[in-house]
Every structure is written in C-alpha cells, then in structure tokens.
Amino acid sequence: MTPSQLAATTPTKTRNRRFDPERRDRLIDTALNVIAAKGVAGATHREIAREADVPLGSMTYHFANMDELLYLAFSRFVETCAARFDVRMQQSQTPEQAQEAVVQGIVKDYLGTSEEMILAYELYAVAARKPLLREIMQQWMEASQHSLQRHFTADDARIIDAFIEGLIVHGSLAVEPMTEGEVRAAVHRLTDPLLLQRKQ
Amino acid sequence: MTPSQLAATTPTKTRNRRFDPERRDRLIDTALNVIAAKGVAGATHREIAREADVPLGSMTYHFANMDELLYLAFSRFVETCAARFDVRMQQSQTPEQAQEAVVQGIVKDYLGTSEEMILAYELYAVAARKPLLREIMQQWMEASQHSLQRHFTADDARIIDAFIEGLIVHGSLAVEPMTEGEVRAAVHRLTDPLLLQRKQ
Amino acid sequence: MTPSQLAATTPTKTRNRRFDPERRDRLIDTALNVIAAKGVAGATHREIAREADVPLGSMTYHFANMDELLYLAFSRFVETCAARFDVRMQQSQTPEQAQEAVVQGIVKDYLGTSEEMILAYELYAVAARKPLLREIMQQWMEASQHSLQRHFTADDARIIDAFIEGLIVHGSLAVEPMTEGEVRAAVHRLTDPLLLQRKQ
Amino acid sequence: MTPSQLAATTPTKTRNRRFDPERRDRLIDTALNVIAAKGVAGATHREIAREADVPLGSMTYHFANMDELLYLAFSRFVETCAARFDVRMQQSQTPEQAQEAVVQGIVKDYLGTSEEMILAYELYAVAARKPLLREIMQQWMEASQHSLQRHFTADDARIIDAFIEGLIVHGSLAVEPMTEGEVRAAVHRLTDPLLLQRKQ
DNA sequence: AATGAATGAGTATTCATTCAT
DNA sequence: TATGAATGAATACTCATTCAT
Numbered sequence: 103m104t105p106s107q108l109a110a111t112t113p114t115k116t117r118n119r120r121f122d123p124e125r126r127d128r129l130i131d132t133a134l135n136v137i138a139a140k141g142v143a144g145a146t147h148r149e150i151a152r153e154a155d156v157p158l159g160s161m162t163y164h165f166a167n168m169d170e171l172l173y174l175a176f177s178r179f180v181e182t183c184a185a186r187f188d189v190r191m192q193q194s195q196t197p198e199q200a201q202e203a204v205v206q207g208i209v210k211d212y213l214g215t216s217e218e219m220i221l222a223y224e225l226y227a228v229a230a231r232k233p234l235l236r237e238i239m240q241q242w243m244e245a246s247q248h249s250l251q252r253h254f255t256a257d258d259a260r261i262i263d264a265f266i267e268g269l270i271v272h273g274s275l276a277v278e279p280m281t282e283g284e285v286r287a288a289v290h291r292l293t294d295p296l297l298l299q300r301k302q
Numbered sequence: 303m304t305p306s307q308l309a310a311t312t313p314t315k316t317r318n319r320r321f322d323p324e325r326r327d328r329l330i331d332t333a334l335n336v337i338a339a340k341g342v343a344g345a346t347h348r349e350i351a352r353e354a355d356v357p358l359g360s361m362t363y364h365f366a367n368m369d370e371l372l373y374l375a376f377s378r379f380v381e382t383c384a385a386r387f388d389v390r391m392q393q394s395q396t397p398e399q400a401q402e403a404v405v406q407g408i409v410k411d412y413l414g415t416s417e418e419m420i421l422a423y424e425l426y427a428v429a430a431r432k433p434l435l436r437e438i439m440q441q442w443m444e445a446s447q448h449s450l451q452r453h454f455t456a457d458d459a460r461i462i463d464a465f466i467e468g469l470i471v472h473g474s475l476a477v478e479p480m481t482e483g484e485v486r487a488a489v490h491r492l493t494d495p496l497l498l499q500r501k502q
Numbered sequence: 503m504t505p506s507q508l509a510a511t512t513p514t515k516t517r518n519r520r521f522d523p524e525r526r527d528r529l530i531d532t533a534l535n536v537i538a539a540k541g542v543a544g545a546t547h548r549e550i551a552r553e554a555d556v557p558l559g560s561m562t563y564h565f566a567n568m569d570e571l572l573y574l575a576f577s578r579f580v581e582t583c584a585a586r587f588d589v590r591m592q593q594s595q596t597p598e599q600a601q602e603a604v605v606q607g608i609v610k611d612y613l614g615t616s617e618e619m620i621l622a623y624e625l626y627a628v629a630a631r632k633p634l635l636r637e638i639m640q641q642w643m644e645a646s647q648h649s650l651q652r653h654f655t656a657d658d659a660r661i662i663d664a665f666i667e668g669l670i671v672h673g674s675l676a677v678e679p680m681t682e683g684e685v686r687a688a689v690h691r692l693t694d695p696l697l698l699q700r701k702q
Numbered sequence: 703m704t705p706s707q708l709a710a711t712t713p714t715k716t717r718n719r720r721f722d723p724e725r726r727d728r729l730i731d732t733a734l735n736v737i738a739a740k741g742v743a744g745a746t747h748r749e750i751a752r753e754a755d756v757p758l759g760s761m762t763y764h765f766a767n768m769d770e771l772l773y774l775a776f777s778r779f780v781e782t783c784a785a786r787f788d789v790r791m792q793q794s795q796t797p798e799q800a801q802e803a804v805v806q807g808i809v810k811d812y813l814g815t816s817e818e819m820i821l822a823y824e825l826y827a828v829a830a831r832k833p834l835l836r837e838i839m840q841q842w843m844e845a846s847q848h849s850l851q852r853h854f855t856a857d858d859a860r861i862i863d864a865f866i867e868g869l870i871v872h873g874s875l876a877v878e879p880m881t882e883g884e885v886r887a888a889v890h891r892l893t894d895p896l897l898l899q900r901k902q
Numbered sequence: 903a904a905t906g907a908a909t910g911a912g913t914a915t916t917c918a919t920t921c922a923t
Numbered sequence: 924t925a926t927g928a929a930t931g932a933a934t935a936c937t938c939a940t941t942c943a944t
Contacts, residue, residue, distance in 0.1 A: 141431055143343040147939060159905040162940060216430070223427040229475060230420045231341055240477045260472070260480075261488045268468025272460070275429060277440045280460075288461045292492055322928090347914065359930045362915055541831055543743040547918060559926040562919060616830070623827040629875060630820045631741055640877045660872070660880075661888045668868025672860070675829060677840045680860075688861045692892055722907090747935065759909045762936055 126164045129154055133175040138217045142172065142224050169234065176225050176238050183218070184245035186211060191249040200253035201293050204266060205286045212270045213285075219274040254293075265292050322356075326364045329354055333375040338417040342372065342424050369434065376425050376438050383418070384445035386411060391449040400453035401493050404466060405486045412470045413485075419474040454493075465492050526564045529554055533575040538617045542572065542624050569634065576625050576638050583618070584645035586611060591649040600653035601693050604666060605686045612670045613685075619674040654693075665692050722756075726764045729754055733775040738817045742772065742824045769834065776825050776838050783818070784845035786811060791849040800853035801893050804866060805886045812870045813885075819874040854893075865892050 132154040136145045147161040147168065165171040190203040212218050229239040243263065250259035269288055273280040280288075332354040336345045347361040347368070365371040390403040412418050429439040443463065450459035469488060473480040480488075532554040536545045547561040547568065565571040590603040612618050629639040643663065650659035669688060673680040680688075732754040736745045747761040747768070765771040790803040812818050829839040843863065850859035869888055873880040880888075 141427065146937080148937080157905050159907090159942095163904060168939070220427075220430045223423070223430050226471065226475065227341065227420075227423040227427040230416070230423050236475065239475050243472065243476055257487075260484075261491060264468035264472035264488065265465050265492075266468065267471050268464035268466065271426065271467050271471070272443065272464040275426065275436065275439045276443055284460075287457075288464065291461060292465075325928090346912080348912080357930050359915095359917090359932085360928090363929065368914065541827065546916080548916080557926050559921095559928090563925060568918070620827075620830045623823070623830050626871065626875065627741065627820075627823040627827040630816070630823050636875065639875050643872065643876055657887075660884075661891060664868035664872035664888065665865050665892075666868065667871050668864035668866065671826065671867050671871070672843065672864035675826065675836065675839050676843055684860075687857075688864065691861060692865075725907090746933080748933080757909050759911090759937090760907090763908065768935065 125154075125156060125160065129156065129161070129164060130171070130174050130178055133171055134179055134221065137175065137224055138220050141220075142228055145172075169232070172228065173234055173238070176221075176228075176235060179221050179225070180238050180242040180245075183211070184242055184249070187246060188249040191252045194253065197253060201289060202286075204250075204262065204293070205282070205289050208266055208269050208273065208285050208289075209282045213273045213279060216274065219270065222270075258293075262293060265289070325354075325356065325360065329356065329361070329364055330371070330374050330378055333371055334379055334421065337372075337375060337424055338420050341420075342428055345372075369432065372428065372432075373434055373438070376421075376428075376435060379421050379425070380438050380442040380445075383411070384442055384449070387446060388449040391452045394453065397453060401489060402486075404450075404462065404493070405482070405489050408466055408469055408473065408485050408489075409482045413473045413479060416474065419470065422470070458493075462493060465489075525554075525556060525560065529556065529561070529564060530571070530574050530578055533571055534579055534621065537572075537575060537624055538620050541620075542628055545572075569632070572628065573634055573638070576621075576628075576635060579621050579625070580638050580642040580645075583611070584642055584649070587646060588649040591652045594653065597653060601689060602686075604650075604662065604693070605682070605689050608666055608669050608673065608685050608689075609682045613673045613679060616674065619670065622670075662693060665689070725754075725756065725760065729756065729761070729764055730771070730774050730778055733771055734779055734821065737772075737775060737824055738820050741820075742828050745772075769832065772828065773834055773838070776821075776828075776835060779821050779825070780838050780842040780845075783811070784842055784849070787846060788849040791852045794853065797853060801889060802886075804850075804862065804893070805882070805889050808866055808869055808873065808885050808889075809882045813873045813879055816874065819870065822870070858893075862893060865889075 129150065133145060133150050136150050136153055140149065145168075148158060150171075151158045151161050161171075165174070187207050190207050191200065194200040194203045212222075225235065225239060229236040246263050246266075247256070247259045250262055254262060265288075269280065269285055273285065329350065333345060333350050336350050336353055340349065348358060350371075351358045351361050361371075365374070387407050390407050391400065394400040394403045412422075425435065425439060429436040446463050446466075447456070447459040450462055454462060465488075469480065469485055473485065529550065533545060533550050536550050536553055540549065545568075548558060550571075551558045551561050561571075565574070587607050590607050591600065594600040594603045612622075625635065625639060629636040646663050646666075647656070647659040650662055654662060665688075669680065669685055673685065729750065733745060733750050736750050736753055740749065748758060750771075751758045751761050761771075765774070787807050790807050791800065794800040794803045812822075825835065825839060829836040846863050846866075847856070847859040850862055854862060865888075869880065869885055873885065
C-alpha cells in the first residue's frame with residue numbers, strides 16, 4: 103500500500119491554525135448546535151471539537167470541564183431568547199399589541215424552529231438535576247416575567263408566562279402542531295379578562 | 303463440614319437466583335427509578351442492573367436494546383400519570399369539582415414530587431429526538447385531553463391541558479415553587495369563563 | 503401502552519412446534535448458509551437458530567458445541583463438492599472429455615457461485631488452525647485426486663489438483679474473473695503434454 | 703519507608719510509559735502476529751493490546767476501527783510478500799533461473815513457515831467478504847504477475863501465478879506436504895513448454 | 903499558549919453455554 | 924425430550940480528562 107492510499111483511511115489533517123482569537127466564543131456556539139442536534143448526552147468534547155474543526159485538546163484548554171461549557175452554552179441560549187422576547191414586549195405600545203406580541207413570540211420564535219424547542223427541553227431536563235443550570239432556567243423565567251410586566255401585573259405575568267410555556271410544549275410535541283389561530287385564541291381567552299383590569 | 307454446609311456459612315452472594323418470573327417487569331420499574339435519579343443519560347444497563355440486583359447480561363436478555371427499555375419505561379410512566387388524572391376527572395361530578403380536580407392534579411401529582419417532574423422533562427427531551435418516544439408523549443396528551451373532555455369541550459380541553467403543562471413546568475422550576483393558592487387562582491382565571499358556556 | 507403495541511417491539515413468538523424430526527439435519531444446512539453469508543466468525547448459535555426458526559436452546563441440545571457443528575457442516579460441504587466432481591470425472595470417457603470436465607468443474611461449480619468459494623476459503627482458514635477441520639480438508643484433497651486418478655497418474659493428479667485449486671482462487675479473487683476460455687487454455691497447457699504419456 | 707520508596711519496591715507496572723512514537727507502527731506488526739496465531743476472529747483489540755503491552759484505549763486511539771487495523775496489517779503483509787517475490791524474480795537472469803526462483807519462492811517463503819500460509823488463508827476468507835480487503839488481495843496478484851512478467855508473457859504470468867497459488871495451498875494443507883522435488887517437477891511441467899516460446 | 907498522544911473507566915451489545923423446568 | 928431463562932465473560936468502541944512537549 104502506498105502512503106497516499108493509507109492517507110485515505112486515516113483522517114486527513116487540515117490544520118496548523120494557531121491563531122484563532124475568537125475560538126472560545128465559537129466553541130460555545132458550536133456546543134449549542136451540537137446540543138440541538140444530538141442532545142446534551144451527545145454533546146461530547148470530541149463531537150464539538152470535530153464540528154468546530156478544532157483539536158480535541160483545545161476543549162479542555164478553554165473550558166475546565168463539560169459542566170462549565172454547558173453552563174456557558176445554555177446561558178447564551180437563554181439570553182438570546184429572553185432578549186428577543188423583551189424586544190417584542192418593548193415594541194408593543196397598546197395592550198392589544200402586547201397580546202399579539204405574545205402570540206407571535208410563541209409562533210414565530212418556538213413553534214417554527216424545532217431547534218429552539220429541543221434546546222429548551224434539554225435545558226429543563228438538565229436543570230432539574232444540576233443546580234448550576236437550574237439558576238439559568240430561573241433567570242430565564244425572571245427575564246420573561248420582567249418583559250411581561252411592561253404590560254401586565256406581576257401576578258398576571260407569572261400566569262401568562264406559564265401559559266406561554268404550556269402552549270409551546272403542547273404546540274411542539276402534539277400530533278398536529280397548534281396553528282397560529284389556535285394559539286391566538288388561547289392567548290386571548292386568558293388575557294382578554296386581564297386587560298380590563300390591567301396595570302395603569 | 304461438607305462443601306454445601308460451607309456454602310451456607312459463606313455470606314450469601316445473592317446468586318444462583320435462577321428463577322425470577324417477574325424480573326422483566328421489575329426491571330422496567332427500576333429503569334424508571336434510575337431515570338428519575340440520574341436522567342436518561344445516566345440510565346445505563348449497568349446502573350439499572352446494579353439497582354435491581356440482577357446480572358448485567360440479564361438486561362439485554364430481556365430488552366433488545368436500550369431504546370426498547372426506554373420505551374417501555376416511559377410508557378408505564380405515562381400510563382400511570384394518565385390513569386391517575388383520569389380518575390380525578392371521573393370522580394368529579396360538577397364543573398366546580400372538575401376545576402378543583404385540575405388544581406389538585408397539578409399540586410398533588412406533580413409539584414409535590416420532583417421525581418415525576420424530572421421524568422416528564424426527560425421524556426420531553428428524548429421525545430423531541432426519538433420518534434418512538436414522541437408517540438408516547440402524544441398518547442399522553444390525547445389521554446389527558448380525553449379526561450378533560452368529560453367536563454370541557456375539545457377545544458377548551460386542549461387549552462386547559464396546555465395550561466396545566468405550563469403551570470407544572472413553571473411551578474417546579476421557578477425560584478419559589480407556586481403555592482396551591484396561586485395554582486388555584488390561575489386555573490380559575492382560565493376556566494371560570496369556560497364554565498359559563500360549558501358543554502351540557 | 504396497550505399489549506398489542508408492546509408486541510410490536512418484542513419479537514413475535516411464532517412457535518410451539520414440538521415435532522420436528524429432521525431438525526438436526528436442517529440445522530447443519532442452515533449453518534452452512536450462515537457461514538457462507540457471514541463467515542465462520544458470524545456463524546453463532548443465535549444466528550443459526552434464528553435463521554432456522556428454532557429456539558436457541560435447541561442448538562446445544564443437538565450439538566455439543568460449535569466445533570462439532572462446524573465439523574459437521576464443513577464435512578457435508580466437502581462431501582457434496584467431492585461427489586459432484588467425481589461424477590464429472592466418472593462420466594468422462596476419453597482423456598479429452600476428462601480435460602473438459604476439469605474445465606467445467608472449475609467454471610461451473612466454483613467461479614459461478616461465490617458462495618462455494620467463500621465456504622472453501624473459510625474452510626482453509628479454519629483448517630489451518632483446527633486439526634479436526636484440517637482432516638476434512640485432507641479428505642477433500644484425497645477424494646479429488648482419487649477422482650482425477652480415473653484418468654491421470656497419481657503424480658499428475660496431484661499436480662492437476664493443485665492447479666485447479668490455484669485457478670479457482672485466482673479466478674474468484676482477481677479484479678476481473680477468469681473467463682471460461684482462459685481457464686480452458688490454462689488447463690490444456692498443463693494437461694496436454696500429460697495426455698501423450700497418460701495412464702493406459 | 704516513604705510511599706515513593708514503596709513504589710520502587712513494587713514490581714514495575716510498566717506504566718507511565720507515555721511517549722512511544724512508533725507505537726502505531728508496532729501495533730500493526732503485533733496485529734499480524736496475533737492474526738497468525740489466533741486468526742482474524744481472535745485478533746481482538748484486547749488481545750493485540752495485551753500482546754503489545756499497551757493499554758486498551760490505545761488501540762482505538764490509533765485506529766478508527768478494527769477494519770482499518772485489518773486493512774493496514776494485511777497491506778503490510780502483502781507488501782512484504784510481494785517485495786520478497788519481486789527480488790527473487792529480479793535477481794534471476796536466465797529463464798532457468800526464473801523457473802528455479804519460482805520454486806524457491808514457493809518452498810522457502812511459504813511451505814516452510816506455516817505462519818505465512820495462515821495469514822494468506824485469513825486474507826482470502828476476509829477478502830471474499832470485505833471489499834476493502836479484496837483490494838489488497840488484488841494488489842497482491844497484480845504485483846505478483848508484474849514480477850513474473852520480467853520473464854514471462856502476461857498471459858503466461860497469470861497462469862503461472864495461479865499455479866503457484868495452488869501449489870502453496872496444496873503443499874501446506876495436504877497430509878504430507880509437498881517436497882521441494884515435487885514442487886520443482888510441477889513447476890517445470892508447466893513452464894518448460896513456455897520457455898520455448900518465451901518473451902524475447 | 904496550545905495540542906497530540908495517551909489512558910482507565912465506562913458504554914451497549916453479543917456470545918456460548920448452563921440449567922431448571 | 925426440548926427449551927426459555929439466565930449469566931459471566933468478552934467484544935468494539937467512546938469518553939473526559941491528563942500531560943509532556
């Protein structure tokens with residue numbers, strides 16, 4: 103067998119890329135992608151390194167251990183989601199716009215892309231077991247309710263937030279996903295009476 | 303002292319336990335316990351076998367592979383939950399009793415024991431990735447809505463079911479878990495208007 | 503989950519077939535098929551039992567161990583091959599017919615079906631390591647040379663037999679398999695001079 | 703006695719042998735030895751690692767999977783055999799020397815050492831089933847015929863090569879191995895007529 | 903600062919064989 | 924007599940992490 107033939111069997115080395123200042127950052131994004139694709143269980147150092155085209159040793163150089171990386175990845179995910187929802191709330195002026203923003207938040211941000219939902223479920227599961235990640239989950243809820251409090255009372259915000267949660271879960275795992283119309287009807291049923299007595 | 307006598311003196315090694323007709327069934331229960339304790343990722347053949355005090359080879363004798371075991375375990379979990387909820391609904395006579403049964407279902411069956419919640423989250427996460435387990439999730443939803451339809455229209459049942467889902471998730475992962483009073487208030491806010499126009 | 507759904511996951515039991523007098527015989531044939539399909543290494547009790555639709559316990563009931571089964575299977579294979587070749591030689595009257603019978607034996611019996619060749623290679627490999635199976639190999643050679651001695655001297659028979667062997671191996675593993683014409687030319691080149699001085 | 707002194711007294715555990723730059727290469731050789739000793743089926747990661755005094759994890763670090771290792775091992779084997787035969791052919795000047803080189807190649811290189819034959823049989827068997835290894839087999843044949851074409855026409859080379867193959871198989875598996883004299887007689891019977899009309 | 907090599911613990915799964923029924 | 928249940932040893936392979944360079 104000639105050396106060139108041998109090379110076909112062994113993975114080709116495409117590297118020697120020493121300078122890569124944003125690698126750490128890029129690895130966190132890659133980690134999220136891998137979690138979405140294969141779950142937390144499938145998000146191994148090896149898999150993430152391969153996906154990011156980075157040497158394996160680089161993983162533990164940048165992150166003390168997997169838990170740290172998970173923490174960073176899910177933090178970023180939650181921040182992104184929370185910020186996006188806050189923009190929707192912030193841009194709403196009237197109560198009716200706020201209602202519709204909730205509907206759009208559910209339909210556009212979650213029901214559309216299964217990737218977001220998968221990440222959320224992975225976070226639920228892991229948060230139930232690891233306190234560090236549970237904190238992230240709680241920050242998300244607080245941020246979410248904070249956004250809702252731009253238009254609703256604290257108590258109502260909590261209820262609405264829970265409702266959003268439920269609609270998303272149901273909407274994504276049900277045999278036939280909820281339509282935008284169904285989501286809108288559900289949101290209205292809960293929030294219409296609230297609007298009458300809303301925060302002034 | 304004959305060898306057999308000697309064996310009697312030696313600390314019982316729990317072996318030679320050849321006949322064990324309900325082992326398969328017991329293993330499914332053990333699997334659920336292990337999933338609750340360590341997650342799907344931690345529910346390995348070894349761990350379940352150790353917990354059930356059964357030789358490792360016994361696992362793959364009884365279950366073709368891990369997915370089959372997961373399927374059986376989560377099926378049992380879902381059946382138990384669905385049956386319990388159906389009893390609550392069935393025992394309710396008036397709409398007001400049905401409302402309260404929903405509240406009790408949330409508070410007693412889920413918020414009380416974190417184990418049930420953890421199992422649910424694990425199921426969400428794994429259902430989002432494996433079609434076989436997604437089916438279970440969907441059967442659960444259908445069963446749940448079927449129970450609710452004893453007292454509510456199909457459309458309302460779907461909304462209420464989603465709301466229950468959200469209250470449970472929020473209730474269990476929030477910094478301070480929801481109290482029974484808060485849950486009751488939330489349920490009433492959604493279902494009170496429904497009762498007026500309810501199924502006759 | 504209903505029982506019927508569960509059955510889909512667990513292998514269906516198609517049995518309770520107690521009376522099966524030729525089972526042992528059938529198992530030997532099945533073993534040969536499995537060896538041809540998956541090699542000696544892939545011919546496990548489980549695989550053969552599955553292929554023959556027979557309970558696993560039946561394997562060790564009929565055969566003391568795998569070596570015995572291998573012995574019986576390869577014996578049958580060799581007997582079949584040897585008998586077939588002997589018929590070819592026996593039916594040849596003239597030296598020219600014997601020559602052509604050799605050609606046909608190579609082309610029709612081996613080069614055509616890769617299954618026979620695979621079984622032969624598996625036998626070579628295993629015979630080189632296990633004395634019991636080496637005996638079978640030697641019986642085959644003797645039978646083969648005995649058949650050839652109907653038309654050639656003992657010394658020539660041995661040479662011709664080796665040549666047949668080589669043509670078969672080359673013919674079956676080469677990039678482009680030998681054609682019937684090439685085989686005929688090769689056989690003639692070796693045996694034509696022999697015919698002149700042949701056994702009278 | 704300090705712990706470190708204690709360690710010095712304990713029998714060397716051959717560990718902490720971190721740096722071993724030619725390990726991969728050595729493992730390929732060890733693999734060949736194990737295949738020769740126990741067959742492809744017996745050439746397990748564990749066995750090869752033990753034989754090479756290397757930790758088990760080292761095997762899958764160096765080779766993506768067993769097939770890759772088999773490929774590399776048999777490639778090396780075939781290269782060695784082919785090179786050795788080519789030297790014999792290259793060193794022959796006259797046709798008569800070439801004839802004798804063929805004889806010596808058979809007798810010295812194969813009939814003498816059963817290890818080489820066993821490796822060849824294992825390769826046949828595995829080549830019949832795995833396309834990747836079949837390629838190796840074909841490269842071997844091509845190399846072999848290329849060497850023969852230093853002295854014979856392409857057509858004759860193919861026939862002679864097949865004949866060599868058969869003589870080796872027969873010679874090694876027969877009840878009483880062929881003698882050098884018998885091999886020489888056989889080779890002469892086939893090649894003498896060829897020499898008269900040989901390549902000029 | 904960065905990484906290729908290395909490793910021990912662990913993974914699901916397969917297996918020949920035993921044995922109580 | 925025949926077999927389903929059982930099991931300990933073994934298999935290929937993956938992994939997070941360590942560490943010498």
